[in-house]
Each structure stands twice: as C-alpha cells, then as structure tokens.
Amino acid sequence: MKIRNALAMSTAAVTLAFAGSASAETWTIGITQNNVGVDSYQTTYEKAFIAAADANPNVDAVVLDAGGDVARQIAQMEDLIQQEVDAIIIWPTNGEAVIPAVRKAHKAGIPVVVTNSNIAEQGFDFVASFSGPDNITQGSRSAEIMCDKFKAMGIENEARVVQISGQPGYTTAIERQKGFDDRLPEVCPNVTLVETQPGDWNREKSQKVMEAFLVKYDDIDGVYAGDDNMGVGALNAAKAAGREGIIFVGATNFSVGYEAMERGEYWGSIxxxxxxxxEAALETSIDILNGTEVPFLNYFDTPKITQDNMGDFTKPVF
Structure with missing residues (x-):
C-alpha cells in the first residue's frame, strides 16, 4: 500500500512508498484534514488513519492537512478531484465555506465522506455519509453531567455557568454549544448560563478567556468547555486565581482532562x-466504494465519563 502525504505548506501530494504494492483492485482514498497540529486529538487521528490505511492492502491513501486554512482545504479538494481519486474524506475547516468544493467532487462522481465535524446542512445533498460523533448529543450529555453534579451539591436552583466554545463557524463547536444550550434548561431550569466566549480549541486562549470571566463574575459555579483541552485551560486560570469549588465539564475527554479528573480537580466529560x-471514516469510505449501504449520519457512541465512573475507561492517548 502507498500513503501519499502532503505537507501543510503545499497542496501537492508527495508519494511515500510503504511495504507492499497496490493491486488492480486498489481504491485510492484522499483525505483533507482540518488542522493536524492544533491539538493532540487531530494528531492521533492522523496517525490512526495512516495505520488503518496501511493495514489494508486494497487502499492507497492521499493524506493532506489544510492547516486550519479554508482556502488551502478548498485547493486540496480540487487537487484530489483532478487526481480522480475514488473517494474523498474531508474534516472541514469551515462547515459552510467548503460546500462548493464538496459539490464539485459530487459532480465529478467522487463520493465524499465528511469526518468528525459535519458540513452545513445545505451541503448534505453532495455528501455520501457523515462519519463521526453526534456533537449535539455530546453537548446534551455534558449539560446532564453538570446538572447532576449541581443537584448532588444542592445548588441546582442558584448555580451560574460560563461556557467556552470551540472555533467560531466550525460545525463541531456550533453543535456542541447547541446541545448544551438546549439541554441545560430542560434538566436544570434554574441554572443560569451567564456568558459564552470562544476558546478556538486552544488551551492558552481558553485560559485567558477564563481569566476574563473570573474578573467579570464573582460567582461562577460551573464551566462547560467544548473539549477538555480548553476546559483544562479554564481550570488553570481558576487555580491561578485561587477560585475553588468550580465544576468543570468538557465535551471530549483528553488525557489532560482525565489526569485532572484523577486529581479531583475536573468533574466530567464525554x-x-x-x-x-x-477508523470509522476509512471504513465508511470503503463500504461506500464497495456498494454497501451506510447511514447518512454514521455515528459512533461517545459515553459520559466522570470522576465516579472513570475507572471503566482507559486514559486517552491524546
């Protein structure tokens, strides 16, 4: 099998030969990722994707990284179309901006699988399947985790919460915020969500956002973050300010979040x-190419994890 990996500074694919040769039955599957270097989740995802493709003798993979740049990702999509790959997997940098490129691939007869973070609904007609987590459900479950903790503390009628969301315009950020915003008043109607600010999936920025919250609000009982990377940034700000008793909940459990849970500083996540x-994105693409029917929204489960049940889960590697 061959993995072709494009450097972030270029949209051209560079061929790297690995052991084994492709047969006539080989599918060429291209992937353009959001921003591999931005966090350990995306770095681990890329390594796992390459390993899964390398293990399949019927797959040649063209692995690209947009580096968080929408224009670069659109150019990468066009490059993959010109290469006439058999399928394209896209981890969108922006759920709306990439739609014209996805439509172009669809018109060229190339099935597109969206991975991890879906594109905007107006682009659904051009997508064969979405493979990834149900981000709205994740946000909802995070709200339930926080509400349950407030009830156990007896503060469900007075608690005040701030939210640190992900990158603006990014579907995962939008959906995780929506899930939390919609579910929290259903399960804890008297809890007040006082403010939401973006942390852009960045720990350092999220720490600064939390520092501003701590100056602005004397009373903060809970922090909801779109992932644990941002949540731990908020935790660090609270620790530095000497603000204790705040309940921190995330929506994707990173190793730093898991470690903070072990220390008793961070309550829960997804x-x-x-x-x-x-692996799900690659398998979905292969199934489509083989003519196997797959659901349009092909979700994998993402359960709740808190200090109470974390022993049932292995520590994340990212």
Missing part, C-alpha cells in the same frame, strides 16, 4: 476516541 473516529 469519552471519544480519535482512533475510532479515524
């Missing part, structure tokens, strides 16, 4: 594996 994510 367990999600980048390895499962990558």
């Amino acid at each position: 367990y999600q594996s980048p390895v499962d994510d990558a």
